[in-house]
Amino acid sequence: MEIEREKALEYAKNNNQLFLEELITFSSIPSISTDPEYKTDVERTAQWVADKFSYLGLDNVRIFPTEGHSVVYAESLKAESAPTILIYGHYDVQPAEPLDKWESDPFKPQVREHNLYARGATDMKGQVAATIDAVEAIVRTGSLPINVKFIIEGEEEIGSPNLGKFIEDHKDLLACDFALNPDTGMVAPDLPTITYALRGLAYFEIRVYGPNQDLHSGVFGGTVHNPGQAICELVAGMHGENGRITLPDYYDKVQALTEKERAEIARLPKDEAWYLEHTGAPALWGEGEFSPDERTGGRPTLEVNGLYSGYIGEGGKTVLPAYAMAKISCRLVPDQHPDEVYKQLKQYMQENAPPTIRWEIIQMVGSPPSISDRNSPWAQAYLKAAETVWGVRPAFKREGGSVPVVTDFQQTLGVDVVNMGFGLPTDNMHGPNEKLELPNWYRGIDALIHFFFNLAEQNDR
Amino acid sequence: MEIEREKALEYAKNNNQLFLEELITFSSIPSISTDPEYKTDVERTAQWVADKFSYLGLDNVRIFPTEGHSVVYAESLKAESAPTILIYGHYDVQPAEPLDKWESDPFKPQVREHNLYARGATDMKGQVAATIDAVEAIVRTGSLPINVKFIIEGEEEIGSPNLGKFIEDHKDLLACDFALNPDTGMVAPDLPTITYALRGLAYFEIRVYGPNQDLHSGVFGGTVHNPGQAICELVAGMHGENGRITLPDYYDKVQALTEKERAEIARLPKDEAWYLEHTGAPALWGEGEFSPDERTGGRPTLEVNGLYSGYIGEGGKTVLPAYAMAKISCRLVPDQHPDEVYKQLKQYMQENAPPTIRWEIIQMVGSPPSISDRNSPWAQAYLKAAETVWGVRPAFKREGGSVPVVTDFQQTLGVDVVNMGFGLPTDNMHGPNEKLELPNWYRGIDALIHFFFNLAEQNDR
Numbered sequence: 001m002e003i004e005r006e007k008a009l010e011y012a013k014n015n016n017q018l019f020l021e022e023l024i025t026f027s028s029i030p031s032i033s034t035d036p037e038y039k040t041d042v043e044r045t046a047q048w049v050a051d052k053f054s055y056l057g058l059d060n061v062r063i064f065p066t067e068g069h070s071v072v073y074a075e076s077l078k079a080e081s082a083p084t085i086l087i088y089g090h091y092d093v094q095p096a097e098p099l100d101k102w103e104s105d106p107f108k109p110q111v112r113e114h115n116l117y118a119r120g121a122t123d124m125k126g127q128v129a130a131t132i133d134a135v136e137a138i139v140r141t142g143s144l145p146i147n148v149k150f151i152i153e154g155e156e157e158i159g160s161p162n163l164g165k166f167i168e169d170h171k172d173l174l175a176c177d178f179a180l181n182p183d184t185g186m187v188a189p190d191l192p193t194i195t196y197a198l199r200g201l202a203y204f205e206i207r208v209y210g211p212n213q214d215l216h217s218g219v220f221g222g223t224v225h226n227p228g229q230a231i232c233e234l235v236a237g238m239h240g241e242n243g244r245i246t247l248p249d250y251y252d253k254v255q256a257l258t259e260k261e262r263a264e265i266a267r268l269p270k271d272e273a274w275y276l277e278h279t280g281a282p283a284l285w286g287e288g289e290f291s292p293d294e295r296t297g298g299r300p301t302l303e304v305n306g307l308y309s310g311y312i313g314e315g316g317k318t319v320l321p322a323y324a325m326a327k328i329s330c331r332l333v334p335d336q337h338p339d340e341v342y343k344q345l346k347q348y349m350q351e352n353a354p355p356t357i358r359w360e361i362i363q364m365v366g367s368p369p370s371i372s373d374r375n376s377p378w379a380q381a382y383l384k385a386a387e388t389v390w391g392v393r394p395a396f397k398r399e400g401g402s403v404p405v406v407t408d409f410q411q412t413l414g415v416d417v418v419n420m421g422f423g424l425p426t427d428n429m430h431g432p433n434e435k436l437e438l439p440n441w442y443r444g445i446d447a448l449i450h451f452f453f454n455l456a457e458q459n460d461r
Numbered sequence: 462m463e464i465e466r467e468k469a470l471e472y473a474k475n476n477n478q479l480f481l482e483e484l485i486t487f488s489s490i491p492s493i494s495t496d497p498e499y500k501t502d503v504e505r506t507a508q509w510v511a512d513k514f515s516y517l518g519l520d521n522v523r524i525f526p527t528e529g530h531s532v533v534y535a536e537s538l539k540a541e542s543a544p545t546i547l548i549y550g551h552y553d554v555q556p557a558e559p560l561d562k563w564e565s566d567p568f569k570p571q572v573r574e575h576n577l578y579a580r581g582a583t584d585m586k587g588q589v590a591a592t593i594d595a596v597e598a599i600v601r602t603g604s605l606p607i608n609v610k611f612i613i614e615g616e617e618e619i620g621s622p623n624l625g626k627f628i629e630d631h632k633d634l635l636a637c638d639f640a641l642n643p644d645t646g647m648v649a650p651d652l653p654t655i656t657y658a659l660r661g662l663a664y665f666e667i668r669v670y671g672p673n674q675d676l677h678s679g680v681f682g683g684t685v686h687n688p689g690q691a692i693c694e695l696v697a698g699m700h701g702e703n704g705r706i707t708l709p710d711y712y713d714k715v716q717a718l719t720e721k722e723r724a725e726i727a728r729l730p731k732d733e734a735w736y737l738e739h740t741g742a743p744a745l746w747g748e749g750e751f752s753p754d755e756r757t758g759g760r761p762t763l764e765v766n767g768l769y770s771g772y773i774g775e776g777g778k779t780v781l782p783a784y785a786m787a788k789i790s791c792r793l794v795p796d797q798h799p800d801e802v803y804k805q806l807k808q809y810m811q812e813n814a815p816p817t818i819r820w821e822i823i824q825m826v827g828s829p830p831s832i833s834d835r836n837s838p839w840a841q842a843y844l845k846a847a848e849t850v851w852g853v854r855p856a857f858k859r860e861g862g863s864v865p866v867v868t869d870f871q872q873t874l875g876v877d878v879v880n881m882g883f884g885l886p887t888d889n890m891h892g893p894n895e896k897l898e899l900p901n902w903y904r905g906i907d908a909l910i911h912f913f914f915n916l917a918e919q920n921d922r
Contacts, residue, residue: 199679201679201779203777203779205777210742211740211741211742212740212742213741215740216861216862217762217764217766217792218660218662218757218792218860218861218862218863219757219860219861219862220736220740220861221757221762221764221792221861222747222748222753222756222757222760222762222792222861223736223740223745223746223747223756223757224736224740224742224745224746224747225742225744225746226764226765228696228764228765228766228768228787229696229697229699229700229764231693232692232693232694232697232765232768232787233693233697233700235689235690235693235697236690236693236694236696236697236698237697238690239690239694243683275681275684279671279672279673279676279681279684279685280672280673280674281671281672281673281685281686281817281818282816282817282818282819283686283816283817284684284685284817285684285685285686285815285817286683286684286685287683292683292684295683295684296679296680296681296682296683296684299683301678301682301683303682303687303689303690303779303781304687304689304690304693304770304771304785305678305689305771305772305777305778305779305780305781305782306689306770306771306772306773306778306780306782307689307692307693307769307770307771307785308768308769308773309765309767309768310765310766310767310768311766311767311788312767312769312786312788315825316664316666316766316788316790316825316826317766317767317788318662318664318766318790319766319767320764320766321765321766321767324768325773326689326693327771327772327773327777327778329678329777331678331679331682331683355743355744356742356743356744356745356746357742357743358743364776365777399679399680400677400679400680400681400682400683401677401679401680402679
């Protein structure tokens, strides 16, 4: 299979410019999923992706409508007894605002030095294009040694509201050996990265009620428990010494980081100084016995996302508010579960809320944490591919954020997920002047070609 | 002087209907000071008051323009060697919204049963009219036995922004033996009330800053002190056991309530059940060793008036906010001072704010607490007058709110203030269907007539 591999790599090298031009076309369509005004552009982008699949000769190319934006599907299932990869991606992008901060039009992609500047260049049209280009390089010079199914959605930037149901409804169509999610990036230039764990999420709104209506703080102050104060007392009590969360049994199911994992995480380049520089906080905070990367990846959190009570406009109003609200979300690590955290929060409130107020908890979005096997054949195949291209063993990373689609793949399809990608921390994802570093991107296409051949060879052995 | 007193009382009795009709005219002008749209109406009301003074033959009737609404002044200084009373009032009213909750037009005063329904009927056109009517009853049947100066402003409902300066600029004009403030009410029907203490106010905004900008709570959660959490921790720590405020030295200058005062306060009809019913709170809160009325009148507070951080709209946003804010106000009792409380709050923050955040305190409005001598000749003269009319010894009350004009009179003019009035707790002041109970109002006019004669007689003795 070495000859096929070399031919494909050769094709990729010779067609760098063509790949770039196609990515420029792809990135020039403003597929902003958050803004209904761009609905036609979003659909046009889905069509562009589908056309590209058809042009490559993939089979069963479909544009599935959903209640929101469409899902594009395509497959190539000709490699008998070889593994089947489900390749995930999204063709929608974030809004480009603030427009005045862009040095070039976000939807007129421009190459400056080694970068392509465009909204979506790194998140994630560049990543989607890389997987398609790797397939192209192989099919134009031979035949795919593995089976692929593409599922490219148009609603990731609005939280993938219809994707879970789509996966549920199309389990058979999407059946595979594992899923590839190129929507997580590299922790540093020249350090390819496999993200093997994602934190889950449990989001709540706590509402505290005191008097029937806002009171005059002069007339009643001193006799009624102020709900603004009460919510402060309750929220303050949710953390103890050293940033520990005090919800009952909160850490019971938290998997301890192994020494091997801690050693992998220690290879990551984000030290305390990096966190200080990138947050601007006067000092770091949290569980001191863990490094910042361990805390964001391997430890659960409880954060105040929103806080409201009383009068918050200009100047002063001497109101004793009737109501206070806190939005609280927990990032979860294996084996925590949002429903269990809800019970823990409820128990905390039952044990700590005083009889001077009334309260309720609204349970909002939740997704369980996910973890992938670092030693799976899929992870090992990518590890080897990336090491071949970058000349360095990839880093294994735990990601602090949550990607619900990964949980859907794991739970609905029952498969493992390899999370990778070629975006860099400096790519200004979601911000102005989003960019894609082209030399890194070309290496990414090569890595994917190696990956596909590695998978096939592993299978042959 | 008994004949003059009887003649005046007789006049008042015979002219009840005339007084009511004039009050209806007075209350029908929408002198809403908060809304610039009503500026002409506010000025028209000032003119109506001035015309009334002229019609009664008072001297030196003036409409003083200010940077906002005008101050109306008039005087009668013919009672040689008798005391001079400065009678305060305001002719402006609150907006009438929500209009659909009114059973009759707020500016088409309507008598139903024993009540006059109109915006401003009790707060405080009825009170202003009562003082004028008492003077009318005396001057139409004889001559005033004391000297009076009226100062009727048009900006009380917007916080009297220009009155302090006006008093400062007109110290000589306003020179008097004491001031009468009929803008405090009766604690219950048939229980006339002297409010001898008002709490002061110290209002602050605390701002807490964490990271340079809002962060993704997944990517950074666990490494940075969440400002929303930090402000909760700081605010929660401002109260200790039993509702005690923990600012350093906060209680050092608080005058203890004397046993005699506590006995007076115990006469007031507002028990725990009253507070529960009127607040709707599930349970009362505060310093358990003091009764609710002692807590609102005689003890200082620290209240959260507003609380904000992060995302407070519908649904969830996984933001780790850069910023949090709390509006905090303290109600002060003698001998606390807003500037000292500012220092105490600052010291609390210095001692308790962690190095993981930045913070600042904005010092906003403040007014010192005030207390009047319950045994002053002025208070005793009113005590006797009210007892004559209602047949019951008036209650002495400490008021939880703050009335800056009282402090201005005390500090700028150096005089004591008698705070009273005939409004009832059930009058819906500031709410829809504001009303004035007419039989009580007529008794109030009589009480003022007695008051003026009592003052003159005291002086003669």
